[in-house]
Amino acid sequence: MLLETPKTNSFHPRRAMSSLFSSSSKSLSPSYSLPTSLSLPPPKQTFSLSMMEENIDNVQTIINKWDPNSSSYTKVTSLFQTNRKEGKEFIKSVNDLRRAMHYLVAENATSTKLVLAQQLMQTAMKRLERELYNILSRNRDHLDPESLSSRSSTGSSNFGDDDEARSEEELETVDESIAELERVSVQAMSDLKSIADCMIGCGYGKECVKIYKVIRKSIIDEALYRLGIERFRSSRILKMNLEARDGTIKKWLNATKIAVKTLFKGERILCDHVFSASETIRESCFYEVIKEGAINLFRLPELVAKSKKSPERIFQLIEMYEAFSDMWPETELIFNSQSTSAIMSQALSSTIRLRDSIHLILSDFESTIQKDSSKTVVLGGGIHPMTISVMDYISSLADHSGALCDVLADYPRSPTLPQLQESLLESLTSSERDAVSIHLAWLILVLLCKLDCKAELHKDVSLSYLFLANNLHFIVEKVRTSSLKFPLGEDWISKHMKMVHLYASNYESMAWTKVLSSLPDNESSPLSSDIAKESCRRFNAAFEEAYQKQTSWIVQDGKLRDELKISIAKKLVPKYKEFYEANLALLSQETNLELLVRFSPDDLGNYLSDLFHGTSTSDGSHSQSSSSSSSPSSSLAPQRCISI
Known part of the structure; x- marks a missing residue:
């Protein structure tokens, strides 16, 4: 059981009993008191008065029988544990005694029976105090909060509500399927209620509560400690x-x-x-x-x-x-x-x-992003460490969207420029514009603005665009594959993926325009020998320069990397192939053909496969193609062939 009494720091019933009952051993003072002297003439003896005085004599037997001080047996024996039926009779006798005392106080306050009744009441209360203590102590495990809370409030409140209506036989036969533990706790609750009702009705509620509080508080305190x-x-x-x-x-x-x-x-x-x-x-x-x-x-x-x-x-x-x-x-x-x-x-x-x-931590986090002034340039235009850490943080926030929805309901967002607010809301559908969605989208927008500043640190404009494509693609994939996809939605992902493609397109335009423009516009028509040779030289120089730089650039996502290579190859290889085939016969007459025509069309696909892996050669050369012309030697073999 959850609340099993530990061996150490445990509650000691006998030690506590002496302190609990110290006041009771002297005298018990109910909420009412009997008058010591009255100057009223004695009333006439009536039938009802005789009955009440007779009732006091009748209850004297059972109350004195269970006087805690009458014998060693009654000191160590529990009335309700020994015979619950007799325990019920004891409660009934005390209630009868209480009614008789009230009647005598009202009808004959000088009756000698009142003194006896007062003594019997004090004896009965001592007994019930002891019974209350014994039941609470003995049933610590049966009355543990874990067992009690597992029952419905309705069900548990009905146990023993009308104790007189629930006979001993009913308690023993109520549902054969009820476990012994629950049966015992039901009995204990019924007995406790009977005792409490009786003591409170007789004006001894304070004594009853004192015992209950000491024992039950110890159970709660022990459970919390565990x-x-x-x-x-x-x-x-x-x-x-x-x-x-x-x-x-x-x-x-x-x-x-x-x-x-x-x-x-x-x-x-x-x-x-x-x-x-x-x-x-x-x-x-x-x-x-x-x-x-x-x-x-x-x-x-x-x-x-x-x-x-x-x-x-x-x-x-x-x-x-x-x-x-x-x-x-x-x-x-x-x-x-x-x-x-x-x-x-x-x-x-x-x-x-x-x-x-x-709220304060979120505000500080946003401010930290905005105030970041580090000038560190990510080599190769790869994923910035800030992008990784911020997106990990934001995606973890999204894992707690339920709580954040309540927390952010009255969160005062930072004042923003109108165009940023418009951009933020446009990225979200109307159904996704709750407090969590708006705030998480805003944090990502703050990150994107900071990445724009980081991109400017790259001296090569094309590398800046590749940096932005890389980082935004990482952000979109983080949203797509984490809990962020739920608050931000598919529209946000789609709109930002278009931005990735725009950055990639700008990169291609800036990085490969010089290479493409080195070839003549009408590449399929034969050129004069001098123009053809000059075109070859310009192409060789432009391609080698682009290749040398971009083998050291990085695209960490394999899918995006392949998309970029294929897109570049589609633009470059067919155009070069037409020029190559139209002018090869003319150029083959040159004695230094291998130096003049350094790349075959197949070579270009092999060279492009080396891009974006974050490696570079010392001289920008490459291994020889399996086709015709040779190309400069290279320390790096092509990793894959880009076919068009």
């Missing part, structure tokens, strides 16, 4: 190192759901049932039992939220906020009275503090 919930102090939390704080938060996250949905709920069910006779006592008793544990439990998030904030800690705060959100309906249901308002106030305060801290 869940890892200790007394949280602000100074201690602030001084904790990162590892210790993480461990404390992890324990809290694991314990909170159990505490609310099991411990506090179970105690509410039991307390409502046992003290159903008095709403005031019921609420006061429940609050006193769980207030210390509940306030301490709900206070930790507020203390954590006050500690030093960093971007990484936002996820712990969100998880704590989610824990509050998940259990909030049960929390409101359990602590729904004026007496427990302090507990709800603490829970609400922690929730607000968590939300404010999340």
Whole structure:
């Protein structure tokens, strides 16, 4: 069982009994008192008066039988455990005694039977105090909050509500399928309610509540301790190192759901049932039992939220906020009275503090992106480290969209330029323009603006466009393959993928225009020898320059890399092939043909396959084609052939 009594720091029944019953051993003072002297003349003896005095004599036998001080047997024996039927008769006798005392006080306050009745009442209350203590102590496992909370509130509240209507036989035969554990707990709850009703009705509610609170509070405190919930102090939390704080938060996250949905709920069910006779006592008793544990439990998030904030800690705060959100309906249901308002106030305060801290961290994170001023250039136009870290962070935020939707509902977004606001909203469909979608899209837009600045650090304009294509493609793929695809949607992905293609097109135009323009416009027509040779020289120089640079450039995504190679090859290889075939016969008459015609059409496809892998040769040369003309030697063999 969850609340099994530990061997150490356990509750000691006999030690506590002496302190609980110290006042009772002297005298019990009910809420009413009998007059010591009256100057009224004695009334006439009536039939009803005789009956009431006779009732006092009748109950004397059973009450004195169970006088805790009458014998060693009654001191160690439990009335309700020994014979529950006789326990019910004892309760009935005490109630009869109470009615007789009320009648005598009203009709004959000088009756000598009142003194006897008062003595019998005090004896009976001592017995019931002891029985209450014994039942609570003996059934710690049977009345644990885990078992109680597993029952529906409706079902559990019906156990023993009308104890007189539920005979011993009914309790023993109610549903053969009920487990022994539940049967015992049902009996215990029924007996506790009978005792509490009787003691409260006789004016001894204070003594009843005192015993109940001591034992039940010890059960709650022990359970919370086993869940890892200790007394949280602000100074201690602030001084904790990162590892210790993480461990404390992890324990809290694991314990909170159990505490609310099991411990506090179970105690509410039991307390409502046992003290159903008095709403005031019921609420006061429940609050006193769980207030210390509940306030301490709900206070930790507020203390954590006050500690030093960093971007990484936002996820712990969100998880704590989610824990509050998940259990909030049960929390409101359990602590729904004026007496427990302090507990709800603490829970609400922690929730607000968590939300404010999340707001602040998000604002700081956005500001960190905007203020980044590093001048580091990513070699080859690859993925910038900022792109990776920011997108990992944002995608992790998207994993908590449910909590963020509530947190960001009243989040004041930074003032933005109108054109940026328009761009942001245009990227989202109207159905996706909630607080989470807009904020996550805005953070990505802030990143894209910063990447535009990073692109300007590249001296080669074509490399700047390749850098933007690489990074935006990474961002789109991160959205497509993570939880971000749900808040941002397919329209966002489609619109930004078009931007990737636009950047790629701009890269091609800037990087390969010189190579393409080195060939004559009408490449299929034969040229004069001088023009043909000059065209070859220009093409060789332009292609080798482009090849030399772009073998050191990077496109990390394989699909995008292949798309770029194929697109370049489609533009370059057919045009060069027509020029090559139209002028090869003329150029073959040259004695230095291998130096003049350095590339065959097939060579171009092989060379293009080397692009975008982040490697480069020392002289830009390449291995010889298997076809006709030779090409400069190379330390790198072509990785694949681009066919058109």
